[in-house]
Amino acid sequence: MATEERGMVRVWRSDGGRFEQYDGVAYQGRTVLDVLVDIQSHYDPTLAFPVSCRRGLCGGCRIKVNGLEVPACRTPAGREMTLEPVSRERVLRDLVVRPRKPPVCLVLTGPPASGKSTVARGVLKAVDGRVALINGDQVAHLIYKCIYSGAQLDLKYRNIRSLAANFITRDYDLIIDDFFKRTADWEGLLAHLAAMQARTLTVRLTAPEDVLLDRNRLRAADEFLPAGRVLALAELERQNKLRADLVLNTAGRDEAEIISLLSSRFLLLAGATREERKKEQAVVAGDPRLQYHKRCFGPLMGNSCSAVPEDAARGGEANAVE
Incomplete structure (x- = not known):
C-alpha cells in the first residue's frame, strides 16, 4: 500500500x-x-x-x-x-x-491665507483614527523650492495622486490640502479618488481680499507672500470656480466652528465604515475556531452612503455658506 x-x-x-x-x-x-x-x-x-x-x-x-x-x-x-x-x-x-471599505477623503482648496492648512490640521486632530494628511506645498517642496512651470505642477500632482493611492491601499482615510491653480489638476485628483472608490467631500475656503491680506501679514516669515501675489492667486481662484460640495467663507467665522463642521461631515462619511470594522473584529475575537464565511458578515458589508446627506456626497450641489 x-x-x-x-x-x-x-x-x-x-x-x-x-x-x-x-x-x-x-x-x-x-x-x-x-x-x-x-x-x-x-x-x-x-x-x-x-x-x-x-x-x-x-x-x-x-x-x-x-x-x-x-x-x-x-x-x-x-x-x-x-x-x-x-x-x-x-x-x-x-x-x-477585512473586506476593503471605501476610503473617506476630505479635499480642501482655497487661496493663500484662507485657512486651509489650519483647518486641515484641526480636522486631522479632531477625527483621530487612521487618517493621513497630504499637504500640497510640502509635496512640492520635496522637489522644488518654487514651482515655475506646468511640468513641475504635473510632477507635483502625480506625486500627490501616488501618495493618496499608497495611503488608501493601506486602509488610511485622507485629508488633502492644496491650492489648485489649474482646474484640470482638481478634476484629475477627484477622478483618481473616485477610481479608488473613495467617499469624497470637497471644500473651497474663501475670504475677502482685505481679510486674506491681513492674515498674510500675520504669517510666519517662511509662509509670508507679497501682497500682489496673494491678490493674484485669489483672483485665479475666483476665475477657476472649482466645483465643490461646500463653499465656506471663513471671514468672521470661528476657526473651531469650521473645524467642527468639517469634522462632523468627515465622521459621518467614515462612521458607518468604522462601526462595521469594530463589529467584524468583535465577531472574530469571540470565536477561536472561526472559519470566515462571507455570509456571516453580509449585513455589515453594505454600502452606507445612503446615510450621507446629498450635499456631502460627490456630485451634489454646492452648499455655499456665507
Missing part, C-alpha cells in the same frame, strides 16, 4: 505576526483549502482562514500561496507551501482579512 505523501506548510499567524510551521501535512490530491481544514482539525484548532462557496466562483477564500494571490478552494496543494493573508494591513485574524 502506497504511503500518502506529506509536506510542510508555513502559515502566517496574526498572534505575534509570525509564521508557524506544520510538518507532515498530507497534501497529495488536495486543495490548499483542504490542507487548511486538515491543519485546523488535527494540528491547531485556533487557526482562522476564509471559506466561502468552495467552488472557486466568489473569490472569498483568496489567500497568498507562495507569494501568489489565489483562491484556496481551487488551488492544488504542494509539498512546501507558505500561506499568508492577501493584505496584512486588513487582517482580522490569521488568513482572514
Whole structure:
C-alpha cells in the first residue's frame, strides 16, 4: 500500500505576526483549502482562514500561496507551501482579512491665507483614527523650492495622486490640502479618488481680499507672500470656480466652528465604515475556531452612503455658506 505523501506548510499567524510551521501535512490530491481544514482539525484548532462557496466562483477564500494571490478552494496543494493573508494591513485574524471599505477623503482648496492648512490640521486632530494628511506645498517642496512651470505642477500632482493611492491601499482615510491653480489638476485628483472608490467631500475656503491680506501679514516669515501675489492667486481662484460640495467663507467665522463642521461631515462619511470594522473584529475575537464565511458578515458589508446627506456626497450641489 502506497504511503500518502506529506509536506510542510508555513502559515502566517496574526498572534505575534509570525509564521508557524506544520510538518507532515498530507497534501497529495488536495486543495490548499483542504490542507487548511486538515491543519485546523488535527494540528491547531485556533487557526482562522476564509471559506466561502468552495467552488472557486466568489473569490472569498483568496489567500497568498507562495507569494501568489489565489483562491484556496481551487488551488492544488504542494509539498512546501507558505500561506499568508492577501493584505496584512486588513487582517482580522490569521488568513482572514477585512473586506476593503471605501476610503473617506476630505479635499480642501482655497487661496493663500484662507485657512486651509489650519483647518486641515484641526480636522486631522479632531477625527483621530487612521487618517493621513497630504499637504500640497510640502509635496512640492520635496522637489522644488518654487514651482515655475506646468511640468513641475504635473510632477507635483502625480506625486500627490501616488501618495493618496499608497495611503488608501493601506486602509488610511485622507485629508488633502492644496491650492489648485489649474482646474484640470482638481478634476484629475477627484477622478483618481473616485477610481479608488473613495467617499469624497470637497471644500473651497474663501475670504475677502482685505481679510486674506491681513492674515498674510500675520504669517510666519517662511509662509509670508507679497501682497500682489496673494491678490493674484485669489483672483485665479475666483476665475477657476472649482466645483465643490461646500463653499465656506471663513471671514468672521470661528476657526473651531469650521473645524467642527468639517469634522462632523468627515465622521459621518467614515462612521458607518468604522462601526462595521469594530463589529467584524468583535465577531472574530469571540470565536477561536472561526472559519470566515462571507455570509456571516453580509449585513455589515453594505454600502452606507445612503446615510450621507446629498450635499456631502460627490456630485451634489454646492452648499455655499456665507
